[in-house]
Amino acid sequence: QVQLQESGPGLVKPSETLSLTCTVSGASTSSSYWNWIRQPPGKGLEWIGYIYYTGVTNYNPSLKSRVSISSDTSKNQFSLRLSSVTAADTAVYYCARDPIRGYYFDYWGPGTLVTVSS
Amino acid sequence: QSVLTQPPSASATPGQRVTISCSGSSSNIESNYVYWYQHVPGTAPKLLIYRNYQRPSGVPDRFSGSKSGTSASLAISGLRSEDEADYYCEAWDDSLSALIFGTGTKVTVL
Numbered sequence: 001q002v003q004l005q006e007s008g009p010g011l012v013k014p015s016e017t018l019s020l021t022c023t024v025s026g027a028s029t030s031s032s033y034w035n036w037i038r039q040p041p042g043k044g045l046e047w048i049g050y051i052y053y054t055g056v057t058n059y060n061p062s063l064k065s066r067v068s069i070s071s072d073t074s075k076n077q078f079s080l081r082l083s084s085v086t087a088a089d090t091a092v093y094y095c096a097r098d099p100i101r102g103y104y105f106d107y108w109g110p111g112t113l114v115t116v117s118s
Numbered sequence: 119q120s121v122l123t124q125p126p127s128a129s130a131t132p133g134q135r136v137t138i139s140c141s142g143s144s145s146n147i148e149s150n151y152v153y154w155y156q157h158v159p160g161t162a163p164k165l166l167i168y169r170n171y172q173r174p175s176g177v178p179d180r181f182s183g184s185k186s187g188t189s190a191s192l193a194i195s196g197l198r199s200e201d202e203a204d205y206y207c208e209a210w211d212d213s214l215s216a217l218i219f220g221t222g223t224k225v226t227v228l
Contacts, residue, residue: 004162045163045206045219060216094163103210103217104153106174108162 002026004095004109012089012116018082022095022109029053029071033098034078035105036069038091046091050098051078085116122146122207122220129226130197138223140190140207146218152190153208154183156201157222163206167192199227 008020022034036048049059051069059067063082071078082089092113096105123141130136140152154167165174167183170190180196190209194201207220 044222045208047217047219061214062216096163102151102168104151104165104168104208105155105163106165106168108164110160110162 002097002107004097004107006093006095006109006112008112008114010113010115012085012114013118014086014116015084018080018085018089018114018116020080020093020095020112020114022078022080024076024078024097027097027107028073029076029078030073033101034069034071035096035098036080037094037096037105037108038089039094039111040088040091048080048082048093050101052101087116090114090116121211121214122209122218124205124207124220124223126221127224127226129228131228132197132199134197135193135195136197136225137194138192138205138207138225140192140220142188142190142209144188145213146188146209146211147185147190148188149212150210152183152185154181154192155206155208157204157206158202159204166205194225197227201225202227 003025005023012018030053033050035050039045051057066083068081092111094111096108128136151169155163157163170185171183182193205223211218
């Protein structure tokens with residue numbers, strides 16, 4: 001059974017960098033495409049981007065200038081960094097697997113709420 | 119950023135059928151596959167339909183997907199109380215070069 005679990009600070013100050021890690025079990029991050037998705041309170045889902053184990057990434061153009069996704073296959077983890085955050089970045093952040101770069105997600109983490117506030 | 123439009127809500131009594139629409143454009147639904155997710159707030163979203171109409175193993179055949187032109191639909195037949203959730207469509211958008219989700223539909227079982 002594939003499981004994903006997000007972890008990281010639940011509170012980030014404005015203008016700082018948000019950092020989250022997704023730990024994967026039951027599958028290897030040396031295959032498939034590993035994504036981040038977020039949902040602001042009361043709003044819909046927004047795709048942030050993905051990483052493939054070779055290091056290839058693809059980001060949502062609306063966030064590209066502030067986003068970086070990396071992976072550590074030795075730990076079976078991948079991570080998100082979002083810089084210069086504002087209150088608009090307050091959201092539940094999900095990590096998810098795209099099995100074949102089909103731009104869909106067959107397994108998701110339960111999500112973690114990150115609040116941007118001073 | 120969402121350019122996939124869904125009705126905000128839908129409801130029906132147990133056993134009835136509910137249909138959720140997802141309206142897009144030539145750059146997303148018409149030219150790419152559509153996917154559907156079920157999301158109970160506080161839990162991980164679940165893939166219900168992939169490649170327009172296919173169901174992952176374990177998803178009941180009460181859930182069905184279809185696509186025509188720039189629109190897609192999710193139908194839930196034999197509605198059950200556990201179907202109460204938010205439902206999202208999703209597709210790749212060639213113009214935005216981004217994956218986009220629908221605005222979401224909250225299904226209530228009366």
